[in-house]
Amino acid sequence: MRPTLQFLENELKETIIAEAGVILAELGVEVQNPDVLALLADNGAQVDRAQQRAFFSPDLVRKCLATAPRAFALYDVYGEPTHDFAGDNVHFTPGSAALNILDSETGKMRKPTTADYVDYVQVVNQLEHIASQSTAFIPADVHERISDSYRLFLSLLYGEKPVVTGTFTVEAFAVMRDLQLAVRGSADALRAKPLTVFSCCPTSPLRWSDVTSQNVVDCTRSGIPVEFIAMPLSGFMAPVTLVGTLVQHTAETLSGVVIAQLACPGAPMLYGGSPAIFDVRYETTPMGAVETMMTDCAYSEIGKYLGLPTQAYISLSDAKLLDAQAGLESAMGATLAALTGINNISGPGMLDFESCQSLEKLVLDNEICGMSLRLVRGIEPREDFPALPRLQELLQEQHLLISAHTRRYLRQEHYFPGPVIDRANRARWLEEGGLTLAQRARRRITQLQDNYEAPRYASEIRRELVARMEHEARRYGQETLPERPE
Amino acid sequence: MDILQEISRYLQSGEDKQVLALTEQALDLNLSPGRILQDGLIRGMAVVGDQFKNHEIFLPDVLLAAKAMTGAMERLKPLLIGDETPLLGKVVIGTVRGDLHDIGKNLVGIMLRGAGFDVIDLGRDVPPEKFVATAAAEKAQVVGMSALLTTTMPVMKQVVDMLRAEGLTHVRTVIGGAPVSAEYAREIGADDYGYDAGSAVEKIRQLVED
Numbered sequence: 009m010r011p012t013l014q015f016l017e018n019e020l021k022e023t024i025i026a027e028a029g030v031i032l033a034e035l036g037v038e039v040q041n042p043d044v045l046a047l048l049a050d051n052g053a054q055v056d057r058a059q060q061r062a063f064f065s066p067d068l069v070r071k072c073l074a075t076a077p078r079a080f081a082l083y084d085v086y087g088e089p090t091h092d093f094a095g096d097n098v099h100f101t102p103g104s105a106a107l108n109i110l111d112s113e114t115g116k117m118r119k120p121t122t123a124d125y126v127d128y129v130q131v132v133n134q135l136e137h138i139a140s141q142s143t144a145f146i147p148a149d150v151h152e153r154i155s156d157s158y159r160l161f162l163s164l165l166y167g168e169k170p171v172v173t174g175t176f177t178v179e180a181f182a183v184m185r186d187l188q189l190a191v192r193g194s195a196d197a198l199r200a201k202p203l204t205v206f207s208c209c210p211t212s213p214l215r216w217s218d219v220t221s222q223n224v225v226d227c228t229r230s231g232i233p234v235e236f237i238a239m240p241l242s243g244f245m246a247p248v249t250l251v252g253t254l255v256q257h258t259a260e261t262l263s264g265v266v267i268a269q270l271a272c273p274g275a276p277m278l279y280g281g282s283p284a285i286f287d288v289r290y291e292t293t294p295m296g297a298v299e300t301m302m303t304d305c306a307y308s309e310i311g312k313y314l315g316l317p318t319q320a321y322i323s324l325s326d327a328k329l330l331d332a333q334a335g336l337e338s339a340m341g342a343t344l345a346a347l348t349g350i351n352n353i354s355g356p357g358m359l360d361f362e363s364c365q366s367l368e369k370l371v372l373d374n375e376i377c378g379m380s381l382r383l384v385r386g387i388e389p390r391e392d393f394p395a396l397p398r399l400q401e402l403l404q405e406q407h408l409l410i411s412a413h414t415r416r417y418l419r420q421e422h423y424f425p426g427p428v429i430d431r432a433n434r435a436r437w438l439e440e441g442g443l444t445l446a447q448r449a450r451r452r453i454t455q456l457q458d459n460y461e462a463p464r465y466a467s468e469i470r471r472e473l474v475a476r477m478e479h480e481a482r483r484y485g486q487e488t489l490p491e492r493p494e
Numbered sequence: 495m496d497i498l499q500e501i502s503r504y505l506q507s508g509e510d511k512q513v514l515a516l517t518e519q520a521l522d523l524n525l526s527p528g529r530i531l532q533d534g535l536i537r538g539m540a541v542v543g544d545q546f547k548n549h550e551i552f553l554p555d556v557l558l559a560a561k562a563m564t565g566a567m568e569r570l571k572p573l574l575i576g577d578e579t580p581l582l583g584k585v586v587i588g589t590v591r592g593d594l595h596d597i598g599k600n601l602v603g604i605m606l607r608g609a610g611f612d613v614i615d616l617g618r619d620v621p622p623e624k625f626v627a628t629a630a631a632e633k634a635q636v637v638g639m640s641a642l643l644t645t646t647m648p649v650m651k652q653v654v655d656m657l658r659a660e661g662l663t664h665v666r667t668v669i670g671g672a673p674v675s676a677e678y679a680r681e682i683g684a685d686d687y688g689y690d691a692g693s694a695v696e697k698i699r700q701l702v703e704d
Contacts, residue, residue, distance in 0.1 A: 406600060410508075410557045418554060426549065435676065435689030 010096060010386050013347035015306045021313045024251065028258035029066040031214070036063035037263040038215040041222050044267060051270040064266050072269035073262075078315050080233060080276035082140065082170040083201035085191050085463055090139055090170055093278065093317035096349025098384060100342070100377040101172045102132060102370060103324045103358025104142035104207075105159070110359060110366035112450055115329060117364050119148035122490040125159065129166040130460040131367055131453055137377035138356055138370070140205075142172040145365045151484040154477075157183045160204070161477040162492070164191055165470065168463045172235070172354065174207040178219050181226045183480040188232070190472040191465075199231030205278065205319075205352065209237040210260045212245040221267060228268045228275035235278035235319040235352065236264035241293055242303070244286035250303055257283050257307050265316075278352055279311030280319030282362070293361055296326045296337030304341075305348040312349070320345060321362065323355030323373065323380075330368050330446050334359060338369070339376045346380035353377075368449035371456070375425035382423035390417045428452055497523065501534030501566075506541050508558025510565045517566040527573040535563050536582065536610040543609065546692055553601075556692070560608020567607070581612045583702035586628045587638040588616035590649035595642035598671060601691040602638060609695050622652040629657065629665050635702050638694065639684075641671040650674070651682035658683075666701040670694050 016024075036054075039045050039062050049055040052071070054063040079094030091099050109120040109128075125147045132141050143159035150158045156176040163171045164187055175181050184206075185198075192198040206227045210216050216224075227234045238260035240246030246253040261279055268275045284293040284300045294300060304320040311318040323341035327334035338355065345353045356377060357370030391413060392398070401411055408414050428449045430437060437443075443451065474489075481489055497520050504512040513535075520530045542559045545551045574581075585606055589596045596618040603615045614632055616624055629637050637657065639650045650669050657665050667684040679687035685701055688694025 407597070409554050410561060414554060415558075418552070424552075433689050435687070436693065439689070439693075 009388070010349075010384055011347055012096065012349060013305060013344060014309060015302060016309050018313070020251070021310050024254050024258055024310060025314070026066075027255045028262055029069060031255070031259040032064040032069060032262060032266075033066065034063070035214060036061040037210070037260070039221050039267075040216065041218040044216070044221040044225060047225065047270060048267065053266070053270075062263075064263065069262055069266060072266045073314055073316075075269045075273040076265060076316055077274060077276050079317060080202070082205065082233070083203060084168050084170055085164065085203065085465070086168065087192070087197075087201050091352075093276075093351045096384070097351055098346045098349060098353060098381065099139035099351060100137060100323070100353045100356055100373075100380075101140040102128075102138060102142045102144040102365065103321065103355045103362060104144045104172060104365075105174070106145040106358065106363050106365040108360075108364040109145055110329065110364055110368070112368060112453070117328070117360070120145045120365075121149045122147050122162065122492050125162045126166055126492055127453075127457065128365070128367060128370075129163055131370065131456045133167045133169060134456045134459065135371065135374040137374050137381060138169075140170045140172055140352075141167045142354060143174070144357060147490075149490045151481065151486045153177065153484045154180070154183075154481050154486065156180045157187065157480055158477065158489075160184050160187055161473060164188070164203075165473050165492075166462060170202070171204045172207065172352070173204050174209075175223055176219070178222045178226075181223060183476060185226075185230050185232065186476050187473060190469055190476060195230070202231065202233050202276065205233045205235050207237050207280070208234045208264060209239065209282075210264060212238065212240045212260060213256060214260060214263070216263065216267070224264060224267045225271040228272035228277075231275075233276040233278065234264075234268060235280040236261045237319075237321070238264070238281045238283065240283045242283070242285040242299065243288060246283070250299060250306065253283055253303055254306055254310065257281055257303070258310055261307070261311070277316065278319035279308070279314065279316040280321075280352070280354075281307055282321035283307070292326070294326050295321060295324045295355075295358075295361060296333070296341070298340070301341050301344050304350070305344050308345075308348050308350045317351040318349075319352040319354065320350045321354045322350065323353055323376070324358035324362065325369075326359070326361050328360055328364075330359075330366060330372065330449065334369055335372065335376075335445075338373050339379075342373070342376050342380040343383065346384045349384075367453050368446055371449050371452045372428045372445065375429045378423050378425055390421070498525070498530065498534040498537075501530065502538035502541065505535060505538030505559050505562050505566075506545075508555060508562055510558075510562035513562040513566050514569060517569055521569075521573075527570040531567070531570055531574070531581070531610070535566055539563055539609050543692070543695065547696075553691075556608065557604055560604050563608045563610065567610075582610040582699065583636060584612040584614070584632055584634040585636040585638055585698060586614045586616060586625060586632065586634045587640070588620035588625060589618035589640045589642075590646050590653070591619055591621045592649065593641050593643050593646035594618050595671075596640070598642070598691065599638075599640035602640070602670065602688070602694045605691045605695045606638075606698065609699065611695075611698070622649060622656050625653045626656045626660055626662065630660065630662055634665060636666045636668060636698050638668045638670070638688075638698065640669070641674065644673045647671075647673055647678070650684065654683045666698075668694060668697050668701065 082091035356373035
């Protein structure tokens with residue numbers, strides 16, 4: 009039996025969805041993009057162009073939900089399947105898109121560079137419990153107009169895993185699609201085997217900007233899956249109650265579903281988000297707050313109830329460094345998210361309210377993810393009945409360390425975290441240097457960097473990726489890209 | 495591939511039947527039992543020991559290799575003659591008097607045998623006199639003692655003192671078990687401390703090499 013967590017009764021889900029429907033029909037959503045408004049108007053939405061508002065009837069929402077896929081897959085750069093966004097399958101991806109990284113040497117936060125991003129990709133490429141890359145932070149050593157596409161470029165050049173990403177502008181979409189085409193070879197191949205998921209964020213309350221609404225349309229028409237990241241803030245930009253926040257989140261996310269499905273019926277989507285409570289003491293949006301995590305889990309329940317695969321920003325921390333708070337908030341989030349069956353869990357590596365990535369935390373979180381993935385595999389009998397022969401064997405052999413049963417099931421039954429999480433006895437720990445968690449994490453990063461192997465691309469793919477990125481940079485007056493490792 | 499290398503390789507993967515069959519073949523090829531032991535089995539176990547220490551393999555893998563080693567050893571032991579005694583050394587082990595906890599000690603025994611030591615396991619609740627008498631009679635190089643209780647720890651010191659009093663100063667002593675530590679080993683005059691079975695084997699190996 010897979011252990012699952014549930015916060016909402018079906019009756020409450022129905023009520024929340026119905027109330028969200030009333031909001032979409034009565035208040036509508038603001039869409040600051042005339043083309044998208046026209047698309048909505050042409051396909052059954054009521055549109056007030058002067059106010060830039062679109063109103064969706066419950067029937068229209070139902071129609072859009074009916075064309076939305078209940079599942080879809082992602083594939084790595086070689087076209088091998090890596091993600092099955094279906095049922096309660098769980099996949100982890102690093103939190104994104106931070107403005108800063110935590111410097112390993114100084115322990116201080118700073119702006120990241122190309123070299124930092126390459127380090128990150130090389131590490132995440134080898135983390136066994138992190139299923140995809142995300143464009144986790146924003147290199148500050150390139151022109152800001154290419155800072156979104158440049159992340160994807162580096163991810164595809166150095167990494168093999170699919171990428172959770174997004175654009176900051178309407179214009180950047182073209183090159184971000186073309187970089188994927190360089191890897192896949194054709195538009196049809198990309199459509200058949202998606203390589204990325206683009207995060208598309210409505211603005212609370214009930215608003216789609218020109219850029220984000222256009223991104224939804226562009227992605228869906230290119231067969232690129234999208235995840236909707238609505239961010240209602242309980243008590244500030246959303247009702248203070250969790251149910252009230254859920255109603256608003258549902259309305260905002262369903263508005264994304266409508267835009268996507270009217271732009272391209274059948275477009276793959278994740279019912280996602282990044283809601284938070286608003287901490288009225290510090291004026292912050294704590295991702296490590298238990299109520300934030302409860303809201304995440306609850307909206308995922310609503311998404312699944314509507315028949316959609318889900319996503320959430322959860323299993324990250326608001327701590328400023330790799331301390332106990334970082335571990336406990338991330339582990340609590342990863343555990344709750346995995347139990348809920350959130351399909352794409354965005355969080356590992358992230359600190360400080362989604363603003364700072366840490367490689368040390370990422371390698372620790374990888375092991376937390378490993379534990380969470382073990383947790384949801386649950387407890388089930390494996391040749392355990394009848395129990396008598398096993399106990400007879402134990403009494404006879406004095407131990408079961410090399411029993412055939414042990415050898416068959418050891419690695420399925422027991423997950424062995426490490427080397428960041430420490431399970432050595434004290435004497436061994438001391439003998440091996442008495443390293444702190446941060447030091448063990450640092451050592452792990454060095455090992456991974458030493459073991460890194462670049463993707464096995466044909467040289468023309470590599471050349472094409474570079475050519476497309478250089479061309480994009482030149483459009484904004486940047487003649488050369490920063491130096492990067494071969 | 496050289497047959498001794500093959501023995502080493504199958505030993506590392508814990509395949510006892512192949513190790514025994516290859517040991518027979520090596521004997522048929524007139525390789526000396528000492529060489530088979532040293533360059534095939536013990537060499538393979540050394541790799542296993544390193545891999546275990548580096549977390550590349552787990553305890554069951556070590557014990558499987560140890561089992562394969564023990565099986566081949568039984569075949570070779572009667573053939574080892576005269577000064578051809580390439581076993582790594584002879585170790586007397588036991589859980590000290592008053593203590594019935596022998597899980598850790600048993601593990602040390604399995605791993606010592608697997609590593610190529612001749613092991614005399616006195617079991618549990620072993621009086622100090624028995625450790626000393628056995629070490630003397632068997633010409634053991636090392637006595638290994640285990641205790642889980644703080645109340646039985648002091649028996650280890652009695653053994654160390656008694657060995658000294660009996661003039662067996664060349665016999666090295668190693669202790670282990672949850673309540674003891676490297677510091678306690680120093681305090682009671684024991685030569686070393688193993689924090690787990692793998693570490694005990696390594697410490698004993700170092701002591702007999704010195």
